[in-house]
Amino acid sequence: MRIFECDHCGQTIYFDNSVCVACGHRLGFAPEDTAMYxxxxxxxxxxxxxxxxxxxxxxxxxxxxxxxxxxxxPESDEEFCLCCRHNNLIPDTTTDQGLNRFRRIVGAERHLFYSLLRWGIETPTRKADPETGLVFDFLEDTVDASGNVTPAMTGHDNGKISLRVAEADDVTREIVRDQMNEPYRTLLGHFRHEVGHYVWDRLVRDGGRLEAFRTIFGDERQDYQEALERHYKNGPPPGWQDSFVSAYAATHPWEDFAESFAHALHIVDTLETAMAFGLLVSDANLHALGDPYRCSSGQQLADAWVPLTLAMNAIHRSMGQRDFYPFVLAPAMIAKLDFVFTLLSGARDKAAA
Incomplete structure (x- = not known):
């Protein structure tokens, strides 16, 4: 995420700011310009x-x-912005808990949409595309008469993305992360992963890229439910670290792509942030990279990314925190990132044409 400045007084401002602390003006993000005003x-x-x-x-x-x-x-008949108009079911905002959860969810969602805008990914709403338009349901857990809780499920189904509202609470999300033996679990990570499935439908399945996809990720026609059951029963296959960015990516080619897509967005957004703050890390020539959103080479991005993550992991450990980036980009991942970046670059160039 880049750093902005107030176009009235020049004060440094950030993506989530709604008021300039220097001149007092209301601030707003204009998605068509990807600019703060x-x-x-x-x-x-x-x-x-x-x-x-x-x-x-x-x-x-x-x-x-x-x-x-x-x-x-102002001429639009939409009352919600380009991001929020995709939301269907939302938490109960009349309660403090519901409003706080919704605020955290939308904060992560806006961060996601910034990346989608920069890449030129088309995101029609369900009103524009009733069959496959992008829509979000933020689901509450259900409680039966005996007080037993059934957690809501996070997932994707033909453009409809469900997200468990309770995971907006740090404690709940950390409990799930520990139970699932995951090194990383965030709201933004959920958004990026699930939208990866949506992008696969749009740019791979419907974009004539299936054969190229299968060469790199494998055949997605294998039974998905069987693959999930096998993963949760037996865990990932031995040596999965050599070919996949996460254990869950080894479940099925669809999940491998969604994880690779999420990591592509992790990498590009974080590199943009590092460059915006002028970070200098030995062996990570960030300024030679240029705008990471203009780069289509997985290797070039990895060359800048890996030294940065090593430094950030060391800083986190110095503070007694978990690793900033608890993953390893094995050589096999570079080809997958190349595939993702080629898709994204094509979408960006098409949007700019």
Whole structure:
């Protein structure tokens, strides 16, 4: 994530800011420009850029809950921003717990959509595409009459992504991470992984890339349910670390792609952040890399990424924390990242044409 500055006073501002601490202007993120703007209030819910009254906006309807800082075209019939309009089922925002959970979920969701915008990934809503449009259901756990809790499931089904609301709570998510013996589990990681399945449908299955996909990831026509049952019964195959970025990636080619896609977004977004802060790490020539969103080489990104993760892991250990990046990019992963970046670069170039 890059660093922004207030276009009115020049103060450094960040992606989640809604007010400039220096000049006091309301801030909003304009997705069509991937830019943050200082705003002034007109009337009837219309705002304009502080230094350009011709650029007019409305705030996302979720701004009223202090959940979202994105902007909407004032001529649009949408009340929600490009990100929030994909949400179908949401937590109960009339309670403090529900509102806090929703705020954390949407914060991660907006971070995801920043990357999708930068890559030019098309994300039609269910209103625009009733069959396969992208939609999110944030699901609550169910409790029966005896007080037994059935956790909601996180997953993807033909453009519909479900996310367990309880995982917006750090304690719950950490318990699940430990029970699943996972080195990493975050809301943003869930979003990136599940959207990886959506991207597979759009850019691989529907994009004529199945044969190229199978050459690298394997044949996705193998029974998915059997693969899941085998994974949860027996665990990953011996030596999985040589070919997969995570144990779960070894379950099935679909999961391998979704994990590879998530890590591609992890890498690019974090490298952009490191470059924005001017971080210098030996052997990681970040500035020679240029804009990581313009790079399509898995090897070039890995060459910058690995030294950075080694340094960040050492810093985390110095603070008594778990590794910042508890994964290993084995050589076999580079080909998978190359495949993902080729897909993403094609989407970006198509969107720019």
């Amino acid at each position: 200082a705003l002034e209030d007109e009337k009837d819910g219309i705002w304009h850029k502080a230094d350009d009254p011709s650029r007019r906006f409305r705030l996302c309807a979720n701004a009223g809950l202090d959940v979202c800082n994105w902007l909407v075209d």
